[in-house]
Amino acid sequence: xxxxxxKSTAIVLLAIxxxxxxxxxxxSSNNHTEVIAQNNTQVTKVxxxxxxxxxxxxxxxxxxDSMTGVTHTMTSKLTAENLQIAKxxxxxxxxxxxxxxxxxxxxxxxxxIAQLNDKIxxxxxxxxxxxxxxxxxxxxKIALVQDTTSLDSNxxxxxxxxxGLTKTVDIASTLNASNISIVPVDVKHNGxxxxxxxxxxxxxxxxxFDVNNLIAQSGTTDVYVCITGPDGKSISAPEAGSGTxxxxxxxxxxxxxxVPVEFQTAQKKNVQxxxxxxxxxxxxxxTIRIYQNGFKIGEGTRELKKGGLFS
Numbered sequence: 001x002x003x004x005x006x007k008s009t010a011i012v013l014l015a016i017x018x019x020x021x022x023x024x025x026x027x028s029s030n031n032h033t034e035v036i037a038q039n040n041t042q043v044t045k046v047x048x049x050x051x052x053x054x055x056x057x058x059x060x061x062x063x064x065d066s067m068t069g070v071t072h073t074m075t076s077k078l079t080a081e082n083l084q085i086a087k088x089x090x091x092x093x094x095x096x097x098x099x100x101x102x103x104x105x106x107x108x109x110x111x112x113i114a115q116l117n118d119k120i121x122x123x124x125x126x127x128x129x130x131x132x133x134x135x136x137x138x139x140x141k142i143a144l145v146q147d148t149t150s151l152d153s154n155x156x157x158x159x160x161x162x163x164g165l166t167k168t169v170d171i172a173s174t175l176n177a178s179n180i181s182i183v184p185v186d187v188k189h190n191g192x193x194x195x196x197x198x199x200x201x202x203x204x205x206x207x208x209f210d211v212n213n214l215i216a217q218s219g220t221t222d223v224y225v226c227i228t229g230p231d232g233k234s235i236s237a238p239e240a241g242s243g244t245x246x247x248x249x250x251x252x253x254x255x256x257x258x259v260p261v262e263f264q265t266a267q268k269k270n271v272q273x274x275x276x277x278x279x280x281x282x283x284x285x286x287t288i289r290i291y292q293n294g295f296k297i298g299e300g301t302r303e304l305k306k307g308g309l310f311s
Contacts, residue, residue, distance in 0.1 A: 049106055054096055056113050061089075063120045085123075088116045170293070173216040175223070175263065177290045177298025180209040184281070184304060185274075199283040199304035204276050207288055209298060211261060212268040220262050224255040224291040225273055230284025237275040248294035255291070 095101050095109040184202040186194045196202060207225060224245050227235045234254040236242035244254050259273050283306045290298040 049110075050096065050101065053106060053109050053113060057092055057096065057109075057116075060113060060116050060120060063117075063124070085116060085119055088112050088119075092116070169215070171295075173213060174293040174295050175211040175213050175216060175221070175261075175297055177209045177211050177292075180207070180288070180290070180298050180300035182207055182286065182288055182300055182302035184302060197303070197305050199281050199306060202281045202304055204274055205281075205286070205302070206272065206274045207300075208270070208272045209290060209300075210268050210270050211263065211292070211297070212266070213263075214266045216263060216265060218263060218265045220260055221292060223259045223261050223271060223297075224253075225257045225259060225275075226253060226289045226291065227256040227275070228287045228289070229277075230282050230286065235275075235277050235286075238278060239276065245291070246294065247291060247296070250296075253291075 092109050092112050095105045098105065101109075183195055183206040184197055185204040185206055186196045186198075186201040187203050188194065193204075205227070207227075211223070227237075229235050235256055236254070237256050241258060242254065242256055243258070244252050245258075246252050257273055257275055259271060261269060261271055263269050281304055283304050286302045286304065288300045288302070289296055
């Protein structure tokens with residue numbers, strides 16, 4: 001009876017010990033499961049944070065890439081900012097590429113990304129300002145070009161007007177010839193002179209006329225005398241230095257003599273010219289045309305007669 005009782009007691013003690021051991025095992029297993037869950041949660045949290053940091057960094061890089069179209073001038077002004085950003089990008093990539101990055105390193109990366117975004121914002125403002133300045137400069141340049149074009153146009157108009165006025169004054173300053181007289185002269189062997197209208201007696205023509213102009217500038221000007229014989233041909237006078245000159249309306253013309261005239265503004269000036277032709281005078285009409293400043297300023301004629309037997 002007593003042995004049976006001892007045996008029962010031993011069984012109870014073993015049962016209690018087994019139950020305690022089983023309870024401890026269950027509790028230990030639960031604690032281990034909880035630790036694993038906590039670790040998994042921590043890993044998930046770190047992974048998510050790292051993923052968020054990578055997204056934030058990628059967005060920052062996109063903002064940077066959007067400014068690649070900045071002109072060389074703008075880029076040179078942002079060189080200092082670019083150097084700082086490059087350093088931060090290297091450090092951030094190092095941390096994000098590290099699979100075993102600690103929470104402290106990730107926190108540092110987060111702070112550096114925030115600083116990077118601040119720098120990028122500053123750069124965006126600078127780029128916007130520089131772009132606005134460039135646009136203003138472009139507008140100023142366009143306005144300047146327009147002003148220059150307007151000035152050139154006005155200058156051309158002024159030049160054309162001035163040229164027109166100069167031409168008008170030039171034409172208006174052409175001399176006027178009046179009181180034209182043509183005197184045929186017979187010069188005797190003893191030097192005495194006698195006026196005659198008989199062609200065979202005439203050996204010199206004396207041309208006399210007055211010139212004047214109210215606005216012509218004082219000074220010396222050339223007057224061209226063109227004499228045409230009865231045959232319609234120009235008469236040359238070697239002693240007078242005959243040649244050709246250019247008129248404004250009739251082209252090039254042959255002249256008999258070029259006479260320099262000393263002229264005073266608004267004063268009448270008498271001009272006299274005498275010439276002897278290379279050949280004898282023929283009977284008929286002689287025409288004298290006077291030119292100055294390219295224009296014909298006067299004209300006169302003289303008739304020489306054949307003459308009688310005793311003339």
